[in-house]
Amino acid sequence: MGGTHGTETTAGPVLGPVSPEETGATGEAGGNPEAMAAVTRAVRAVLPANAVVSDRIELRTYECDGLAHYRVTPALVVLPQTTEQLAAVVRACAEHGVPFVARGSGTGLSGGALPRADGVLVVTSRMRTIHEIRPADQRAVVDPGVLNLDVTHAATPTGYYYAPDPSSQQICSIGGNLAENSGGAHCLKYGFTTNHVLGAEFVTPQGEVVQLGGLAPDAPGYDLLGAVVGSEGTLGIATRAVVKLTRLPQEVRTLLAGFASTDDAGAATSAIIGAGIVPAAIEMMDALAIEAAEAATHCDYPAGAGAVLVVELDGPAVEVEHEFAQVERTCREHGAFALRVATDATERALIWKGRKSAFAAVGRISPDYIVQDGVIPRTALPGVLRAIAELSASSGVRVANVFHAGDGNLHPLVLFDDAVEGAGKAAEEVSGAILDLCIGSGGSITGEHGVGIDKAAYMPKMFSDEDLDTMQLVRCAFDPDGIANPGKVFPTPRLCGEVPGKKRGAPHPLVAAGKAEAF
Amino acid sequence: MTALGTDLGAARSALTSACGDVADATEADAVDGVQPALVARPASTPEVAEVLRAAAAHGLAVVPRGRGTKLTWGRPPERADLVVDLSRLAAVLDHAAGDLIVEAQAGTPLADVQRTVAAAGQRLALDGTVEGATVGGTLATNASGPSRVGVGTARDLLIGVTVVRADGVVARAGGRVVKNVAGYDLGKLVIGSFGTLAVVTEAVFRLHPLPAARRVVTAPFDRPEEAQRLVQQVVQAQVVPSAVEVDWPAGGPGSVSVLLEGIEAGVEGRTATTRQLLGPDAAASPDPPAGWARYPWADGPGRPTALKATFALSGLARVLATARSAAADAGTAIDLRGSGGAGVLYGALPADADAAAVAAVVERLRAVCTRAGGALVVLDAPPQVEAAVDTWGPVPALDLMRRVKERFDPERRLAPGRFVGGL
Ligand SMILES: Cc1cc2nc3c(=O)[nH]c(=O)nc-3n(C[C@@H](O)[C@@H](O)[C@H](O)COP(=O)(O)OP(=O)(O)OC[C@H]3O[C@@H](n4cnc5c(N)ncnc54)[C@H](O)[C@@H]3O)c2cc1C
């Protein structure tokens, strides 16, 4: 997608208490050669030759996802074309106790689709059929590898679109979106992936194919789909999704407003929301982010602005017009010194260009950077931004701020030059401290990029042992052998054991050796 | 059968030291015909935890209760020793108006939450379909009303939850911010679980601004195809309805009602457009029609059979037609009402309807709903009917659900047997 993101420039790690390598989260190469050989044989028996990759050189091309700092060469890569093939692969893994990792487009920014050295990477890129566009039902039925934007393209002629719009929407897959519960600039008004996925065909870690939800809402029984969405591939693999289609709005209007400071822009944001307006999006960029975007895209943002807001309203024309006037007024009242309005698609694209290219653009002003993703309550914005500025000043590490201001989802870009001794470590420390600020303000360690391998070590800062244990109950119900994307999301490897009350036999060797907690 | 037997005294004293308010259950505490021995009224999350730990130690089967307004929903529990009554957890803990969130204890009546947030011009967009319903009961039954077309249901509004597990462990998931993807979304599992997975003690919801203006446009229909045509006219247009309700009382003509909300100038224009879409007989009114946000069984005598039908939108006509003809063929009558614009309809069969007649309606309607990508559930029914029908119908992925239940409640002590597949 023409580099709108710092995936090649290293999006570095956030230092946690334990590095993934030390937890064994990615497995050891050649760990269990017999099992791997058995899985390879089984897989070759059901998949065409060109759908199985075992050549070392070729395997290396799969070694990372969008978080390129972590690299692990998988033991085997498979590219199934059908649910049956995919389920057969998973069954083979289950039979031989081999871990598997699902991958869609590999754009994830938390290392969720990082391979296991001792496991199989299951890539859905050959499952790209849009099965049905059903405008009368406001649904689409699609394969997991279908690209997000392709759903919208297919639906638009019927007057509909697929609302969740991660910035990566040209390349990321619906399966990856489902697994990450992805958001986008417009989720302020329209919600996240979880609000737009109604059903899924799903392969459990035992290789069973089950239906979760469907075309209709409120399927009876536990909402397993609700638990699967956002589970980052740790509960199984989605092989088909039923998604909600949203009617295209009658009118869309976009405003770019320049402010002297992020405080002013933040106050304007609060005032807009406080007035009862629900914009489709409110995005903010600070001076450093503007500088970068300007250098990269010549987006012509107001000169001298300490912050810009991009506010988009959509909906019925009369409402949009009325509320747009209110937004303009509110921005002026809060010190906006420059306003630019887009009323057609071209002008709108120009305003969004600067915002959407912000991550990659930072490459223009810094050789390396970390993309952070944290959430704070919106009202905590001014305080947290000041605290980030103080962190930056005291550490000498520059931080560019780009974020979804409407819902308090921050994307600080922590800049550093890896060629400078210690710079990477200093950046990691600032990045980690920003997460602490988010947690301290009652927020979250991730708003949309997921926990993956990158933030697993931060989970105990946000959740108690009991909370994590309880999540683990779900994990154990789906994946008692822990072979679905193990090492991601949760900090400590845990063994499920038998259902309590049915315990029997000697403790697992890992438990006996003190390497895992029985659960 | 109760597990209590001889050690009722021991259980009672353990519960009493867990929470001051423990009493012998009376007939009024029966859970859908199953008589519990004790009722505990803990006043905080830690007290609920203590109570559940004591219940675990004594092997008591537990049924959580909000205000007991939907306690007959689902199957009767196989056993119920202890009712954990949450009516003392009735506080709105925090309303952060600037962040558009509210945090409330599970026993808080929805109406109290609405009153608190309305003071700041906001609302929790969950319809109180039954008077007195609590936050916890609404979540556990996944109750919803007309506004689901515009803003969705509990699963779209709940952003954080505190639960107490069967073993007394307190766990939280989600948080206090709308955008958050850290960890599994346990809230989703609890919604609609009928108290069989865990006891909800606190919930955090996202809020929406109260609209400045609202109008309802209503048009009559007499044939199911006409109802579907009207609903499609509205949902395929760009009028952004907050609700699209279909009401088809037994015997009478039906109506489609469309709720439009927003600023005055906008609502006015969309009302005019919607009237055009719905044809010459459409009329606009500032207030919703009678029965709005009430289930079709709400006003009938006795304990009617309550059905919930779900389907892909294009199945609306078939569901309406099948319900009415199946009822007529079985010698009974059905009132239908619900969110036609979301693929959800509720049906009420008279309290005195013959069990075989109800079973026949359920079977035919279930077949049609299933073909339309949905399901048919018998929410509530008189005991003789409940015994004669399959409450939940076939449920895909049941084995996986059973495994979830086994992990959360391995001893099957939380409302055993209430839920799908005898969970
Ligand atoms: C005589 C009678 C007539 C009724 N008529 C109607 C009617 O016409 N229409 C209608 O819709 N409803 C009817 N109801 C049910 C209704 O009043 C409710 O639907 C209400 O919304 C449920 O809320 P509640 O808080 O009272 O929950 P409760 O009824 O107390 O509980 C409902 C379910 O949720 C579970 N639960 C409650 N709180 C929690 C918690 N904190 N954690 C976990 N699980 C919990 C319970 O175990 C139970 O399974 C009737 C009830 C009665 C007794």
Ligand SMILES: Cc1cc2nc3c(=O)[nH]c(=O)nc-3n(C[C@H](O)[C@H](O)[C@H](O)COP(=O)(O)OP(=O)(O)OC[C@H]3O[C@@H](n4cnc5c(N)ncnc54)[C@H](O)[C@@H]3O)c2cc1C
């Ligand atoms: C430039 C850029 C901008 C981005 N902007 C946003 C944004 O605005 N909002 C946002 O939310 N994210 C954003 N992201 C992150 C990323 O694009 C999303 O997380 C996306 O959903 C990942 O999709 P993918 O197909 O690339 O998944 P992958 O990276 O391949 O996988 C992501 C996770 O999903 C699992 N997974 C993949 N497919 C399946 C499946 N079928 N079943 C089960 N699990 C599966 C994997 O195991 C992994 O844990 C951005 C990334 C980039 C590079």
